[in-house]
Amino acid sequence: MLKLLRPTVRDLAGDLLYTIGLTRADRGAHRLNVVTFHRVLPPAQLREYPLAAIAVSVADFTWFVGYFAEHYTVDTFAGAARRWDAGERPARPFLAITFDDGQRDNALHAVPVLERFGVRASFFVPVQAVEDNETLWHDRLGYAAARLLRTDRAAAARALARLGAPDLADVAATVQGLVERAKGLTPAERDAFVDATERAAGGNARPAWDGMMTWEQLRAMAARGHEVGSHSMTHQLLPQLDDAGLAYEVAESRRVLEAKLGSRVETFCYPNGDADARVVQAVQDAGYARALGTRWGPNEPGANRYQLSRCDMQGATTRTRKGVLSESRLAFRLSPLQPRP
Numbered sequence: 001m002l003k004l005l006r007p008t009v010r011d012l013a014g015d016l017l018y019t020i021g022l023t024r025a026d027r028g029a030h031r032l033n034v035v036t037f038h039r040v041l042p043p044a045q046l047r048e049y050p051l052a053a054i055a056v057s058v059a060d061f062t063w064f065v066g067y068f069a070e071h072y073t074v075d076t077f078a079g080a081a082r083r084w085d086a087g088e089r090p091a092r093p094f095l096a097i098t099f100d101d102g103q104r105d106n107a108l109h110a111v112p113v114l115e116r117f118g119v120r121a122s123f124f125v126p127v128q129a130v131e132d133n134e135t136l137w138h139d140r141l142g143y144a145a146a147r148l149l150r151t152d153r154a155a156a157a158r159a160l161a162r163l164g165a166p167d168l169a170d171v172a173a174t175v176q177g178l179v180e181r182a183k184g185l186t187p188a189e190r191d192a193f194v195d196a197t198e199r200a201a202g203g204n205a206r207p208a209w210d211g212m213m214t215w216e217q218l219r220a221m222a223a224r225g226h227e228v229g230s231h232s233m234t235h236q237l238l239p240q241l242d243d244a245g246l247a248y249e250v251a252e253s254r255r256v257l258e259a260k261l262g263s264r265v266e267t268f269c270y271p272n273g274d275a276d277a278r279v280v281q282a283v284q285d286a287g288y289a290r291a292l293g294t295r296w297g298p299n300e301p302g303a304n305r306y307q308l309s310r311c312d313m314q315g316a317t318t319r320t321r322k323g324v325l326s327e328s329r330l331a332f333r334l335s336p337l338q339p340r341p
């Protein structure tokens with residue numbers, strides 16, 4: 001009974017707060033809002049992609065962008081943050097739409113939707129991974145584990161046992177849980193675990209439709225007013241690196257990205273949101289003007305420019321218990337009333 005009641009109460013409370021205006025966008029004209037997406041996929045690809053928490057459908061994405069375009073002043077992250085820092089306070093507050101990881105689906109499926117609504121966004125790319133069309137480690141692990149779980153459950157149980165794999169019944173939950181656990185390993189342990197899981201699955205299991213954006217795609221997007229920022233070189237968790245490794249990921253990624261794009265790169269986005277004082281200092285020293293983490297919530301005036309927060313967007317958490325995308329749910333999630341995870 002409680003289980004049934006909770007989502008109902010949540011939906012009703014969200015509607016009420018929205019109706020009386022407490023969560024409406026224009027209540028936060030002094031704030032800088034930043035939202036995060038990773039992947040935007042058509043239905044067949046969405047079903048095949050193993051990490052549901054970082055993927056939305058093209059239809060859901062279109063709904064999100066429509067909402068943002070109606071209720072906010074949408075600009076790139078660098079553009080919105082610069083105007084916000086200069087004291088501009090439009091009636092419809094600033095909101096920046098950001099994408100992490102540089103995946104090809106961003107150019108193919110997200111950009112056309114953004115441009116249909118006449119808005120520009122920011123794309124944070126792992127520079128060396130773009131250069132090599134590499135599969136990022138969380139995707140390598142996700143695809144390999146999902147394939148193993150589909151094809152050979154005994155082999156999956158053996159391969160995943162090292163991380164204490166939970167109940168294998170729910171494939172999606174298992175894969176997501178594995179990636180979270182693998183973040184706790186050292187870089188060397190993680191590489192070895194991903195390699196071993198991939199070998200057990202018969203090699204790189206990324207489907208043919210998937211891959212990184214190309215430099216041509218990124219240059220074309222920048223030429224149309226979108227922002228391209230650095231998301232490091234190889235998407236390592238930066239606090240785990242030594243000073244040389246950190247400098248490579250932070251400073252070298254800016255240098256290479258500027259050379260590839262032929263324009264200035266002002267912004268950085270920490271892989272997995274992981275940044276300690278040493279990482280923040282390295283980003284500042286490398287000449288970036290601002291950096292984004294994954295700390296939840298809108299930014300209040302005076303926020304630390306190198307620790308700006310964002311709101312991660314998902315279809316599942318924006319739906320009512322009846323499965324309908326809800327403006328009041330989204331407004332609640334974007335408001336400071338949403339409890340911080």
Ligand SMILES: [Zn+2]
Pocket residue numbers: 100101231235271272
């Ligand atoms: Zn990332």
